[in-house]
Amino acid sequence: MSLVARRTLIAAGIGAAAVAAIDLAIAPTIAYPGPQARIGAPAPAFSLTDSNGKTVSLADFKGKTVVLEWTNHECPYVRKHYGGNNMQALQKKWTAQGVVWLTLVSSAPGTQGFVSGDEANKLTAERGASPTAVLFDPSGDTGRAYGAHTTPHMYVITGDGKLVYMGGIDDKPTTRLEDLKTAKNFVDAALSELAQGKPVSVTTSRPYGCSIKYSS
Amino acid sequence: MALLLPAAGGLGAAKAAPPDAELVQAQLIAEPAAVAAGSPFWVGVRLRVKDHWHIYWRNPGDSGEAPAITWQLPPGFAAGAIAWPVPQRIPVAHLANFGYEGETTLLIPLTPPGALDRGAPIDIKASVTWLVCETECVPGQADLSLSLPVAEPGAAATTNPQTAAAFDAARSALPQPAPWPARMEVEPDRLTLAVAAPGLRREAIRSAFFFPDAETLIEHAAPQQLSVTPDGLSLRLERSPLATADPTAAGGVLVVEEMLEGRPTRQAFELENVAIGGGRVPTAREATSLAAILQAAILALLGGAVLNLMPCVFPVLSIKVLALMEHAGGPGRAVRRHGFAYTGGVLLAFAALGAALIGARAAGAEVGWGFQLQSPLVVALLAYLLLTMGLSLSGVFHFGSSLQGVGQGLVRRPGLAGSFFAGLLAAIVATPCTAPFMGSAIGFALTQPAAVALAVILSLGLGLALPFLLLTLAPQLVSRLPRPGVWMERLRQLLAVPVYATVAWLMWVLSQQVGPAGLLAAVSGLVLVGAAVWSLGAAQGIGRRSRRMALGTLAASLAGIAIAFAGLARDQGASVGPQQAASAAGYEPFTQRRLDELRAAHRPVFVNLTAAWCITCLVNERAVLASDAVRHAFAAKNIGYLKGDWTNRNPEITRVLESHGRSGVPLYLLYAGGAEPVVLPQILTPSAVLAEIDRIPDAPERKASLSDPAKEQIR
Numbered sequence: 001m002s003l004v005a006r007r008t009l010i011a012a013g014i015g016a017a018a019v020a021a022i023d024l025a026i027a028p029t030i031a032y033p034g035p036q037a038r039i040g041a042p043a044p045a046f047s048l049t050d051s052n053g054k055t056v057s058l059a060d061f062k063g064k065t066v067v068l069e070w071t072n073h074e075c076p077y078v079r080k081h082y083g084g085n086n087m088q089a090l091q092k093k094w095t096a097q098g099v100v101w102l103t104l105v106s107s108a109p110g111t112q113g114f115v116s117g118d119e120a121n122k123l124t125a126e127r128g129a130s131p132t133a134v135l136f137d138p139s140g141d142t143g144r145a146y147g148a149h150t151t152p153h154m155y156v157i158t159g160d161g162k163l164v165y166m167g168g169i170d171d172k173p174t175t176r177l178e179d180l181k182t183a184k185n186f187v188d189a190a191l192s193e194l195a196q197g198k199p200v201s202v203t204t205s206r207p208y209g210c211s212i213k214y215s216s
Numbered sequence: 217m218a219l220l221l222p223a224a225g226g227l228g229a230a231k232a233a234p235p236d237a238e239l240v241q242a243q244l245i246a247e248p249a250a251v252a253a254g255s256p257f258w259v260g261v262r263l264r265v266k267d268h269w270h271i272y273w274r275n276p277g278d279s280g281e282a283p284a285i286t287w288q289l290p291p292g293f294a295a296g297a298i299a300w301p302v303p304q305r306i307p308v309a310h311l312a313n314f315g316y317e318g319e320t321t322l323l324i325p326l327t328p329p330g331a332l333d334r335g336a337p338i339d340i341k342a343s344v345t346w347l348v349c350e351t352e353c354v355p356g357q358a359d360l361s362l363s364l365p366v367a368e369p370g371a372a373a374t375t376n377p378q379t380a381a382a383f384d385a386a387r388s389a390l391p392q393p394a395p396w397p398a399r400m401e402v403e404p405d406r407l408t409l410a411v412a413a414p415g416l417r418r419e420a421i422r423s424a425f426f427f428p429d430a431e432t433l434i435e436h437a438a439p440q441q442l443s444v445t446p447d448g449l450s451l452r453l454e455r456s457p458l459a460t461a462d463p464t465a466a467g468g469v470l471v472v473e474e475m476l477e478g479r480p481t482r483q484a485f486e487l488e489n490v491a492i493g494g495g496r497v498p499t500a501r502e503a504t505s506l507a508a509i510l511q512a513a514i515l516a517l518l519g520g521a522v523l524n525l526m527p528c529v530f531p532v533l534s535i536k537v538l539a540l541m542e543h544a545g546g547p548g549r550a551v552r553r554h555g556f557a558y559t560g561g562v563l564l565a566f567a568a569l570g571a572a573l574i575g576a577r578a579a580g581a582e583v584g585w586g587f588q589l590q591s592p593l594v595v596a597l598l599a600y601l602l603l604t605m606g607l608s609l610s611g612v613f614h615f616g617s618s619l620q621g622v623g624q625g626l627v628r629r630p631g632l633a634g635s636f637f638a639g640l641l642a643a644i645v646a647t648p649c650t651a652p653f654m655g656s657a658i659g660f661a662l663t664q665p666a667a668v669a670l671a672v673i674l675s676l677g678l679g680l681a682l683p684f685l686l687l688t689l690a691p692q693l694v695s696r697l698p699r700p701g702v703w704m705e706r707l708r709q710l711l712a713v714p715v716y717a718t719v720a721w722l723m724w725v726l727s728q729q730v731g732p733a734g735l736l737a738a739v740s741g742l743v744l745v746g747a748a749v750w751s752l753g754a755a756q757g758i759g760r761r762s763r764r765m766a767l768g769t770l771a772a773s774l775a776g777i778a779i780a781f782a783g784l785a786r787d788q789g790a791s792v793g794p795q796q797a798a799s800a801a802g803y804e805p806f807t808q809r810r811l812d813e814l815r816a817a818h819r820p821v822f823v824n825l826t827a828a829w830c831i832t833c834l835v836n837e838r839a840v841l842a843s844d845a846v847r848h849a850f851a852a853k854n855i856g857y858l859k860g861d862w863t864n865r866n867p868e869i870t871r872v873l874e875s876h877g878r879s880g881v882p883l884y885l886l887y888a889g890g891a892e893p894v895v896l897p898q899i900l901t902p903s904a905v906l907a908e909i910d911r912i913p914d915a916p917e918r919k920a921s922l923s924d925p926a927k928e929q930i931r
Contacts, residue, residue: 038457076347076355112352140309147457149278149311167458173281175347175355204458206431210353211279214309 037146039203043155043163044145048104048135051120056102056133058157065194066100067187068155069131070143070212072113073123075151076175077209082127084180087152087169091130094191103131106143108215113151114138140214150209156190156200164200165190166207173208239266239348244340244360245321247383249376250367253332256296260321260379260386261285261344261360269350270315273303275429275468277436278311281347281355283322288341292329299323301389302469302484303427308351312437314427321386338364387816391469394485395875396448400466400492407434407455407463409490411470413448414874420475420867426451426487428468432458466490476868509668512661513675520679523646533642533684554635555688559681561639566677569643570670589829590865592729596738596784599722600745600777601641606715607746609708613753639681646680725829728863730784737783744780748773802847806860808868814856815887820912821856823885823893825873828863833882840900849909855886888912 036044043066047057058066069087071078081087091101105120107113115123120134137143146155146166156165170183190200241264248257263283265271272280287295300322303314326340341361348354367374375383394411401408409426424442428434438454449472471484524533589595607613661672687693719742727735748770755766804810806823814821824841826833840846850857860869862881873883876895884896886908894908 039460074352076353144310174345175281176345204432204460206458207279208281209279210349211308211311211313211351213351214311216309 037155037163037166039163039166041163042161043157044142046137046142046145048137048142050133050135051117051124052133053117054133056135058161061100062161063159064098064100065094065159065191066102066157067094067191068146068157069101069103070148070151070153071103071105072107072151072210072213073115074112075210078151080175080177080180081152081169082129084177085128086180086185088127088129090185090188093188095130095132097195099191101131103129103134104137104142104148105134106137106140106148107213108140109138111213111215112210113213138215140212143212143214148207148212150207151212152209153207153212154187156187156194158194164194165203167205168207168209171205173206239269239354240264240271240346240356240358242344242356242358242360244342244362245379245382246340246362246364247375247379248364248367249374250365251328251332251338252367253328253369254330256325256327258323258383259326259340259362260323260383261342262319262321262382263316263344263346264319265317265348268317269348270304270306270313270317271320271346271348272313272315273427274298274300275314275427275431276347277306277313277315278308280313280315280349280353283344283346285322285324286343286345288343289326290338290340293338293340294327296325296327299325299390301386302391302471302482305425305427307437310437313349314436321382321389323383323386323390332366334366334368336366338366340364384816388812391471391484391486392812394470394487398470398487398490400463400490402462402492403455405455407453407466408450409453409466409470409487410450411448411487414446421449422473422475422480424449424451424470424472426453426468426470428466430463430465430468432456433463433466433468463492466492509672512672516661516672516675517679517682520676521682523676523680524683537684537687551688553632555685557632557635558639558642558688559678559685561636561641562643562681563639563674563677565640565643566673566680567670570673574666574669589725589827590729590863592726592734592738592784593781595722595726595729595829596741596781598644599719599726599738600741602715602719602722603742603745604749605641606712606719607749609712609715611705611709612749643677643680722829725863728828728861734784737780741777741780741784744773744776748777802850803857803859806858806869806872808872810856811858811887814858819856820853821858821885821887821893822850823858823860823872823883823887825860825862825869825881825883825885827861827881830862830881836882836884836900840902840905843902845902846905846909849906853909853912855909855912886912 043058045058047055047059050056073079073082078087095101105113105115107115117136120136123129124131124134135142146153148155150168152169154165154167154169155163158164165186167186169187170180170185172179172183186202186205189202193200243262243264244259245262246257246259251257261283263271272282274282276282285295285298289295301316301320304316306313306315306317328338332338339361340363341359343357343359345355345357348356396411396413398409398411401410421442421444425440426434433453434456435454436456441452443450443452451470467486467488467490469484470487471482473480473482475481589598661669723735723739723742726738730738751766751769751773755763755770803824806825811821811823824833824837826837828834849855860866860872862869862873872885873880876883876885882898884898884900885893886896887893888908888911896908897904
């Protein structure tokens with residue numbers, strides 16, 4: 001009996017030591033190619049075709065404040081802001097003060113929100129919108145680089161190319177027109193602070209809306 | 217039921233979106249058939265979504281919007297927060313949404329005022345808004361209403377049988393409260409969610425995913441890197457670039473997919489109070505102070521000392537004391553050496569058992585204290601050992617110097633080795649008896665770093681060895697022991713009886729671990745042990761030739777035992793288990809699912825976690841739980857009785873034990889409606905159990921109204 005007992009104990013000891021030595025992490029490290037856009041960092045560069053066939057680059061607007069507005073004209077959230085004249089008013093107000101306003105469409109061809117140059121110009125005219133340019137990003141590369149998730153999704157870039165705001169247009173993530181009256185518009189606030197030479201106080205917010213119809 | 221929403225926005229749609237009514241059908245349902253004044257009740261907003269479309273969770277993920285409800289209630293009524301079902305992860309290109317496909321019911325508690333006019337029905341109105349998306353999104357809205365009569369005063373509120381199934385399904389879709397503490401470690405680019413759920417089997421966990429409440433906490437679509445350690449699991453999460461400040465709250469729902477009995481099982485836990493911290497993630501291990509460790513060690517020491525009186529240990533100890541008396545006349549130093557040798561044996565056994573236990577747990581096995589008795593081979597081995605011991609006490613054979621080389625009977629060997637092996641044996645047979653005194657100390661030890669765990673386990677061993685050690689250290693005590701004589705021989709023979717009784721008990725334990733064939737093999741082994749011991753006795757004091765024959769018989773017997781053992785090993789797990797007799801005996805076998813069901817039906821539940829090899833458990837069951845008074849009390853309060861048998865390995869039961877800081881049986885839990893059960897003492901008395909049962913209110917109206925009649929009938 002003693003021999004059996006002794007062997008059992010020794011075997012148990014060795015077994016315990018062996019299993020304790022096993023590395024317990026089970027998942028390998030997975031690299032996640034996240035968006036490059038970060039507040040305070042240089043905004044990712046892009047060069048895209050506009051609704052008139054011209055190539056427009058972010059670098060063209062050095063020294064000027066740039067607003068990026070991701071859009072999909074059929075998205076109910078975009079309709080809220082255009083239907084309530086909110087987006088157009090903001091465009092008019094700030095382009096008049098020298099701000100560059102770029103409306104971007106990252107919908108892949110055949111998906112909701114994808115339009116031709118002519119259709120885009122027609123929409124601009126119909127809605128009374130006044131963007132500096134409407135840019136097409138059918139590959140979705142620029143949208144992905146900025147981490148644009150939704151329509152609308154807003155970005156503000158300073159004259160020296162730094163990203164100072166990204167997120168939702170305001171703090172009311174709904175499709176209700178009446179919410180426009182009480183919403184706090186983050187883009188308007190950021191642009192006002194920049195115009196006064198102040199640092200932007202709210203630099204991010206939750207973007208809300210429809211998902212961008214990216215090519216997968 | 218759902219109403220069309222006029223298209224919002226100024227620009228005509230280029231593509232006509234499907235009409236809203238086809239996408240989502242909304243319905244307001246109530247659980248009770250009538251409203252009782254002052255009794256809260258549940259209503260549900262049931263949303264049926266068209267195939268391939270989805271609606272959203274409270275955090276919709278990268279896009280989307282959660283449904284919202286605006287209530288219009290009669291005066292004095294109040295609506296509580298929505299209880300959200302566990303969401304799904306819905307990938308959209310490289311983004312991720314959190315939401316629901318198919319049918320979803322949002323549960324909302326409504327509280328009526330203390331007095332209601334019986335004449336007027338209760339009109340409940342809800343305006344529900346939602347966003348429903350496939351890839352394209354359509355906002356929707358419905359004005360829902362419901363009219364309920366007022367229940368007669370004093371009458372028990374009744375559930376509406378037509379909606380009972382829907383509420384049942386809705387409750388089963390909710391996450392359960394997490395039984396473990398969780399912590400979020402904050403780094404510049406990364407968050408690590410650490411859940412202190414010790415004892416998870418890493419090979420069984422297929423995946424885990426954290427759905428955060430906050431919309432700007434993490435990158436929703438990023439992979440969540442899972443690691444499982446003996447302390448629990450952790451998930452590495454990408455921080456959302458949208459959050460500029462460190463998070464102040466990090467609650468959410470953790471979904472763990474586990475392989476249980478070969479089937480993937482999804483469990484969801486609501487993590488409400490997630491502590492936020494920088495630096496390393498503290499686990500349950502580090503949260504303990506030196507004082508707690510010391511307290512556990514002292515408790516273990518005392519528990520170990522009490523163990524000497526337990527039926528498992530007493531025979532072994534008495535043999536040792538008898539041996540000590542034989543040495544009583546000898547020099548004090550020799551006696552002391554026996555004390556140290558015995559203590560050494562006890563400590564070595566406890567160290568080995570502790571190391572094996574900690575090692576097995578580190579490897580992910582869900583085992584607890586007393587685990588060695590979950591192996592039928594160990595149980596049979598112990599029975600053979602004890603039978604040999606008993607036969608020796610009865611005088612079938614005596615260990616003489618001529619047979620020392622055989623290696624048998626070291627317990628009775630006069631040398632120091634005899635004392636050492638007596639210690640080993642005492643420790644091994646004592647472990648099943650440790651539970652009643654040691655449950656919480658060992659449970660605590662196993663959540664500690666290995667060194668601390670071993671220290672607590674060794675304290676237990678030291679406690680076990682202590683009485684004998686003290687006896688040998690104080691020679692004046694030894695000299696007071698009565699002198700050896702004929703009476704000692706009689707006492708020794710008498711002490712064989714409890715040893716045989718222990719063998720009988722071990723055979724009964726075995727009968728619940730193996731099938732009939734295995735049991736036959738084990739009992740045949742007992743017969744062969746008898747033959748082997750007899751031949752040993754016969755070999756003593758006879759001629760060389762006869763002795764050779766006797767040794768031949770011994771060898772043949774040992775070979776027979778080995779064959780019996782092999783048969784036993786093959787029959788492991790063939791046990792039909794004690795569960796089959798369960799329903800007839802007034803209890804149901806314990807499963808977490810059944811417990812959840814009973815609790816969801818607002819039934820009080822008594823949980824008894826037991827094992828055939830746990831003597832305390834059996835005594836409690838026979839003397840208390842099976843008594844008429846307790847059984848009647850169970851019936852009177854409609855208490856569901858779930859019995860979990862830990863005789864064989866059962867990870868589900870191990871998890872419950874661990875969630876209450878235990879590592880062995882018995883454990884008695886009484887769920888009386890609150891989130892946390894009452895933990896009853898490990899040694900039960902009828903009065904203590906009845907007192908706890910008395911505290912459960914007599915089926916109150918509210919509870920009756922929230923329960924499911926279909927479930928009630930199962931009793």
